[in-house]
Amino acid sequence: MKPAFWHKLDLWARWSTPFGLTVVLLIVGVIPLHVPGFGVVVPWLPLMAVYHWAIYRPELLPAYAVFIIGVLEDILSGLPIGVNAVIFLLIYGGVLSQRRFFVGKSFNILWLCFALVASGASAANWLLVSLWNATMLMPHTLFFQFLTTVGLYPVLAWILMRWQHTFLREE
Amino acid sequence: MQEHPRSIYRIVAPAKGFVHRFLYMGLVLAALGLMLLSKADAVLMERVRAQVADAFTPILDAASRPMATVLNFVDEIHALAAVREANEKLLIENTRLLQWQAVARKLEAENASLRGLLKFSPEPSAKFITARVIGDAERVFVKSLLLNTGSIEGVRKGQAVISGDGLVGRVVDVGARSSRVLLLQDINSRIPVVVASTRARAILAGKNRQPPHLLRLPAGTVITPGDLVTTSGHGGAFPPGLSVGRVISVGKAGVIVQPYVKFDHLEYVRVVDFSLGKAPQRSTGKTDRKPTQ
Numbered sequence: 444m445k446p447a448f449w450h451k452l453d454l455w456a457r458w459s460t461p462f463g464l465t466v467v468l469l470i471v472g473v474i475p476l477h478v479p480g481f482g483v484v485v486p487w488l489p490l491m492a493v494y495h496w497a498i499y500r501p502e503l504l505p506a507y508a509v510f511i512i513g514v515l516e517d518i519l520s521g522l523p524i525g526v527n528a529v530i531f532l533l534i535y536g537g538v539l540s541q542r543r544f545f546v547g548k549s550f551n552i553l554w555l556c557f558a559l560v561a562s563g564a565s566a567a568n569w570l571l572v573s574l575w576n577a578t579m580l581m582p583h584t585l586f587f588q589f590l591t592t593v594g595l596y597p598v599l600a601w602i603l604m605r606w607q608h609t610f611l612r613e614e
Numbered sequence: 615m616q617e618h619p620r621s622i623y624r625i626v627a628p629a630k631g632f633v634h635r636f637l638y639m640g641l642v643l644a645a646l647g648l649m650l651l652s653k654a655d656a657v658l659m660e661r662v663r664a665q666v667a668d669a670f671t672p673i674l675d676a677a678s679r680p681m682a683t684v685l686n687f688v689d690e691i692h693a694l695a696a697v698r699e700a701n702e703k704l705l706i707e708n709t710r711l712l713q714w715q716a717v718a719r720k721l722e723a724e725n726a727s728l729r730g731l732l733k734f735s736p737e738p739s740a741k742f743i744t745a746r747v748i749g750d751a752e753r754v755f756v757k758s759l760l761l762n763t764g765s766i767e768g769v770r771k772g773q774a775v776i777s778g779d780g781l782v783g784r785v786v787d788v789g790a791r792s793s794r795v796l797l798l799q800d801i802n803s804r805i806p807v808v809v810a811s812t813r814a815r816a817i818l819a820g821k822n823r824q825p826p827h828l829l830r831l832p833a834g835t836v837i838t839p840g841d842l843v844t845t846s847g848h849g850g851a852f853p854p855g856l857s858v859g860r861v862i863s864v865g866k867a868g869v870i871v872q873p874y875v876k877f878d879h880l881e882y883v884r885v886v887d888f889s890l891g892k893a894p895q896r897s898t899g900k901t902d903r904k905p906t907q
Contacts, residue, residue: 475759518667524659528644532641576802
């Protein structure tokens with residue numbers, strides 16, 4: 444009885460790490476960094492995490508978890524609540540539906556697809572915030588955030604992969 | 615969570631698939647609904663925001679300190695490298711400031727006598743609440759800061775936030791232990807200001823990445839680049855006279871103002887607890903202050 448309980452607890456702890464890690468990345472993205480001009484080009488870390496877990500372990504990051512993460516990101520970064528929730532959910536749904544495509548593909552393909560996803564997410568971000576504010580916002584700063592996000596993706600993907608191999612090995 | 619292995623093909627099993635799809639669509643619609651709700655009922659959303667920000671404040675506070683320590687250390691090293699040069703500059707600036715001090719004292723005395731002559735009622739004095747910036751969500755489209763002080767310390771919605779250089783922004787959301795400041799560059803920011811030399815009143819509107827510009831200038835005002843812009847105190851929540859910035863260009867694009875504050879370097883700011891929530895009563899001539907709630 445007892446070993447089964449601890450085993451179950453261990454499993455629950457492991458299974459909650461994708462969500463936990465994404466929240467940690469969210470917090471890291473909000474911490475003040477005090478580097479002049481850098482704030483705008485903070486890479487969109489939760490996007491990378493949602494993309495990664497949607498491909499590899501969607502059962503550990505269900506749709507409602509993605510929704511919660513989107514809402515949290517909105518609240519902590521001051522955006523209208525719901526913008527990031529919509530974006531992350533759309534990414535999650537899109538990646539899930541194409542998951543068959545991702546099986547066995549090399550990392551570069553994944554990276555390329557991420558670039559596509561990130562550009563779509565940035566465009567959606569611009570569109571939704573412009574609509575909400577009822578004005579046309581300048582999109583050119585989005586481009587730099589897109590570049591840093593896509594550029595940093597390999598690093599984050601590597602970290603998440605290591606985590607996955609270490610803690611989430613049981614298939 | 616079941617323990618039997620899931621393969622890709624199980625996900626598209628019809629019954630489970632339908633439920634998942636239904637839930638998923640429901641969540642997307644809920645997210646869109648939240649966006650509309652926050653547009654329609656801003657107060658409710660603000661309260662939700664404030665509660666969640668309160669919950670995250672201890673984590674953000676703790677997480678932002680290591681970074682600040684590292685940056686302070688880097689700044690120290692830079693400072694050590696340039697000590698001699700800095701010293702010379704400081705000596706020159708000191709002499710200049712002493713001269714300004716003398717001028718300021720003279721003006722202060724003159725001001726006091728003129729006020730006496732006009733029976734001018736002075737502004738109620740302001741209290742300051744020091745706060746630390748724990749969240750610098752300078753995202754692409756939102757310019758706001760999260761501070762680690764809230765209503766417990768006396769922060770109220772609408773109060774001005776300043777740093778050593780000038781006005782930073784306005785408090786828009788207040789929780790028990792945290793508050794959010796809308797920077798004056800944000801597209802939604804509107805600050806009543808006055809151009810010092812002409813005493814013309816205008817509204818400073820943010821433009822996100824570009825420097826803010828002035829709206830609602832009275833027709834026919836002549837503004838020259840270099841004019842100082844300060845808060846006008848209209849609306850009551852901001853004390854008048856807080857320095858905002860300097861006009862850098864006047865032309866077809868409007869009057870562009872460069873704020874004095876360097877928004878990238880904010881660590882500690884002060885929230886100005888000024889008019890106790892009401893517009894100052896000029897006609898009474900009294901300076902009684904009600905205790906803050």
